Amino acid sequence: MQRRTFLKATAVGGGVALGFNVSRAEAEMRELKIARTTETRSICPYCAVSCGVIIHTLGDKSKNVKAAVVHVEGDPDHPISRGSLCPKGATLKDDITHKSRLVSPKVRRPGSDRWEDISWDDAIAQIARHIKDTRDRTFVAKNAKGQVVNRTPGIAMIGGCTDTNEFNFLQWKVVTALGVPYRDTQARV
């Protein structure tokens, strides 16, 4: 990654300059907060301009480091965004780190007015059971005209516009595997 090298070079250059006046510089300079962070290239998850962003994380990806986002800014190499970002892109750090991120699976039981915690294994097992029950119950092998249609009208599946192409393809595979005809994305609305 070219930019990272560049920044390292800057840091080293700075260190040389620092040699002349170590005490003052150490005590007084405003340190560049991304001088030694790890840079990862990414794409902004908001609109479809798809600006390039660089995510600066804590540490150098060593085994003993838990990466955390220090800073996010535009990727100057990106031909469309050329380093710039809109206010949403400029606050991507908030999007990754904000306190209302969901961190564990939850379930709301029928008639309940609250969430309960649930393990991943239980959640997956219960969802799979629901899918099978609904599919088996509502499956239409042939329509009223006797044509083979093999569809599951009991389930609707939506989403994908904020996720990768690869996820979307997997989603299409699963939707098709389940015979779900009701599917849609943000593209419609």
Add this chain to the structure above:
Amino acid sequence: MSATASRPPADSAILRARRSEDVVVGDEIVRHRLATRAIHWTVALFFFLALFSGLPIWTPVFGWMAHLFGGLNVCRWLHPWAGLAFFVSMLVMFVHWLGEMRLEPNDREWLRPRKMIEYMRYQGEDPEVGKYNGGQKLFFFAAALGALGLLLSGVVVWFPLEFPRIVRELAILIHDVTFILFVVAVVFHIYLGTAAEPGTFHSMIRGTVRKPWARLHHPRWYREVLGGKTRRP
């Protein structure tokens, strides 16, 4: 107390001076009782606190003074509080002394520069000078007015962001001008009260003056005290 009783006679004047003024005790006259002196020195203390914490903010020439208090940041914090305390003690002093500071007709002479020059040249003495001469009274009122000016402008400077720009600019100007005049006046006040007029400093320390001093500087007061006309218990 035996220790007190065994002191030389001069001490009796000092003892008397703790409570009352304008009385003759032996060779001495009590000029400033303890309360007066305490008030005066309180004012002086806060004045110097404000002065020395303000000077380094005022100009880097006096920047070294900031170290007396632990740095400029401390000065920034201390100066307004010291100033406020200075003003409050000044107010007390003002009330305390106001009765004795009434301007009399001959005091108005002091408003003329010629009079001041004569005074400094030890000329044109006026036999009708009472306990305080016109210069002292003027200084008293000027100091009170100056303290008020410093307070008002000081409050603006203290909380600069609460006031409109023009007020802030004026306040800094007023604070500076007032302060410069004040300091010049205080320099002369100190000089006159110490080196220039021996005995004066003593009066503000121990409360008493010798009779010749009184006769020299405040002849009418001297006559009145001796004549028992003026007495403050």
Add this chain to the structure above:
Amino acid sequence: MAAHNLEIRRSSASLWGGATGMRQLPVVSKFIDTTTCIGCKACEVACQEWNDLGPVSTRQTGTYQTMPELDPEFWNLIRFNEQEFDGGVVWLMRKDQCMHCEDPGCLAACPAPGAIVQYENGIVDVNPEACIGCGFCATGCPFDVPKFHAKTGKMAKCTLCVDRVESGLEPACIKACPTGCLQFGTKDDMVAMGHARVEQLKANGFANAVLYDPPGVGGTGVVTVLGHGDHLEWYGLPRDPRVPLGVRFWKSVLRPLGVVAIFGAVVGAIGHFMYQGPKEPPQTGGEPTGGEPPRTPRP
């Protein structure tokens, strides 16, 4: 707080200017083209994020503007203004931040040595180590930029991302700007770019387009292209900003005079004493009869 690649050109409350070195650096400047600004506020949050400012508490009051004024935790504010013009409306947005004046009023007013510095490249910065939070800089600033931070007791304002600039990067706001209405470079380049844009605007019917680089403060480290230069008030810009006369007066006249006056008083007193001596009563004792004038010792 000299950033290590940057020499200081001028420092507040220093008798001789406070320059720290001889390196000559090109003066840098921001360029703002209000005619291509869409008020998206990317610069606002890029500044917030880079400088780790905030959170600030805002509320909807019926405007697109984030808050009424700059804030110690908000150094970069787009000012929105709707005006009727030529039978329609114009919606003007101007990025408000420290202008990094060539002749900074804040620095002139600042009483704390080194609390406000101007680097060789023209950046005007507040050094929180030295700042005493007196707010004089706010009085000195003709653009009303420095703000007092209650939590730190220091003044705060745009640093022109001096930490980035001295590392060879551009300020965060400039980098973020999506439309390119913000640019960064040497002052000479930015002024040239500004004049070129003004010419283009004039050719396109903006007869009153101007480049705002007010000479009263020696020019600014932020040059601004305005489509309606005849209505500076629409942008919230002063017509002829200067370091306030009061600041100039008390800094350049009153204070030296005051120092002279104070020392003069002391010297005067000493001189008087040397010339005149103390005023003392005659050494002859005894009760005076009263009424007769005291004798004055004569030299």
Add this chain to the structure above:
Amino acid sequence: MTNGWVDIKNADVILAMGGNPAENHPVGFKWFMEAKRGRNAKLCVVDPRFTRTAAVADVYAPIRAGTDIAFLLGLIRHTIENKRYHEDYVKIHTNAPYVIGEKFDFNDGLFAGFDEGKGEYDKTLWGYEAGAKGGAYKVDPTLEDPRCVFQLLRKHVARYTPEVVEQVCGTPKDKFLKVADVVTSTGNAERVGTITYALGWTQHSTGVQMIRAAAMLQLLLGNVGRPGGGVNAFRGHSNIQGATDTAGTFEILPGYLKTPTGPLTNLKEYYESAIPTTLNKQTWPSMNYWVNYPKFMVSLLKAQYGNAATKDNDFGYQWLPKVDGNYSWMYIFDDMYRGKVMRAGAEEPGPEALITFGMNPVGLGPNSKKMVAALSKQKWMVVVENVETETAIFWKAPKEYEGPEPSQIPTEVFLLPAADFAEKDGTFTNSARWLQWKWKALDPPGRAKADQEILARIFLAVRDLYQKEGGALPEQLTNVSWSYTNPAEPDLAEVLKEMSGKALADVHDPADKAKVVKAAGQQLDGFGQLMDDGTTLCGNWLHSGVYTEAGNNAQRRSNADPTGLGMFHNWAFSWPANRRIMYNRASADANGKPWDPKRPGIYWNGQKWVGDVPDMKPDAPPGTYGAFIMLPEGVGRLFSSGLNDGPFPEHYEAVEAPIANPLHPNVTSNPAFKKFTSDKDVYGTKEEFPIVCTTYRLTEHFHYWTKHQVGGRLNELQPGFFIEIPEALAKEKGIENGSQVRVISKRGQIQGMAMVTKRLYPLKVDGKELWQIGFPIHWGFASEPGHTGPLANLLTPSAGDPNTWTPEYKAFLVKLEKA
């Protein structure tokens, strides 16, 4: 987008209409400003509001929400009547010379073939006139035949004079003429103009025809296919383009192949229905690229069913679910709400469960009360999200949403924590069709997981159940190819390889059968190598070539731009075939010379087409094929029988119409529009609700997403909901800026802070003064505390376009009062 973001800098004129790009795509908007600065381009903005885009425009014209077709047809009329069209272009690259059959006509707001009962057109009446020779079609190169498309169009738009535009749109005539003058200045070889739009066109009951009108205008001006030209849709979500390309919607399979319907019982019937017949075999024959359809389809079926797909079993075609009727957004929730629906003549159940990945239907669907009511009838629901959205907590929606008490809601809701964009890798496809890889920066927080892992685990668990227990058609699941190294956590690079396509057996050169182009197991170079015999596998033919033997092309990062036109062929991968400008053959004239030598898209160098990746057979000399290779005519359609509501656009009022249609009062709204009829679907009249209302986004927030960020800076920039009200209307109603007002539609009411503004003003429409107000979406009842607000969609109707079934969010009727 037909072109790219950076390409906008090549435009001389930009018409931004049906969108507010400065607000919604600020970084893309950079290239608008670059055009203005760099080539003194003129930006025209036509919008109901004086927007952020208008603030930097050269020309702004106000317009009544929903009347864009009248404006655009006015521009087309201006173009034709003032001879400002690019005649050479129109003659070779459009169907202007084609003669239309006698059955087509247009009377009093209705095209031929309207069936009142069904509310549908018989589109077969809109065909071309057959030519003298069989299989060919009649054309008049002089454009003078009264039945040729050009003359029919001229007649059709003749009504849209500047005066009528003013009467319908409320746009003052001088403003309209200013825009017309600037926009039509590009109808020649020397100048190019682009038109950009977004949901301001899509989200109308006439949305598709608005876009069509723009495309027609661009064809007439000769701007399609040229650098700096095109019709550019600015898409709103990071991968909304990719999700569409990858068949996120019910009617398509990946790569815009058609979802099979009930009557198409085998592949043969399916092909017959899906592949258009080549129309133009005479001059400029069409490549009709869809003749390759079977290659794409079989390769897709091989990706889905692997070895289970064989030639003998139609490659598993029978396992694909077939549709009967409509399963799109508004139908999903209508069917869910009603619980049943008629399909192929019999009743079928509606959905009883919803699985949603990163989507918040309660927030974004029209008619929020109906959304909540529909979800309250489900048996179960799975919400995979970053945050607790309105959808996740629909069961505790505030009382104004009129949902049942939680105790009365039987839905079991699973809320699964998903990774954010930075916490997983993979590609997004941007609006310009670039697939760009992003790298993973850090792990998801807490126990959150990447979406693909959640999806895979659910799928594997269901498949296990079927393998163990059997059930309804288990083969539909068990035959699915899921051959990832780690099936529970598929590596997205492996998935991208599968989408890009590989050889299952040796692929031979069609010209030289002995030559092996790709050995079995190798990644294919592009869709040109796909086979219809089951020897290739490809998850999406459009993506073919993104992952070749050379590696992952979505990761390419060279921003070299030798042409200076902003194409960047070595940056990432652009579908199809790394082409950067669609229809780029139209950037050159009949001889293959670029219209503008300074801005060539492609040109013929004597042996082949060079420049951009040609949208043409690379070695087919000029004159061999028409420029529009995907169309059976081979030329751009000024007249099209493909849409459900007319071969030409026509001005219709919104479903909730503020006035009777001035052009044909008997047919006020789009006769073919889709309108729902449940008890929750109610519509207001202009008498009761006299004000036109529109909804929009703000640049400071993203959809219903960023409001959740606790301590987020965007909530500082736009802290709360507001309603923009014209100054004069506010004065009339005594409304102060910053005071509370209520906006009421037939479906609900919302309260918010009034933002009184000069940027909206009354329009004189059909002789009367008409007010427009508007408010941003973004807020809802699930937000960072202190930043909640009403859902804009409490007021919007479930009614929409007859082609896309997109709801009409952008123009509906309300009344306004002080709160």
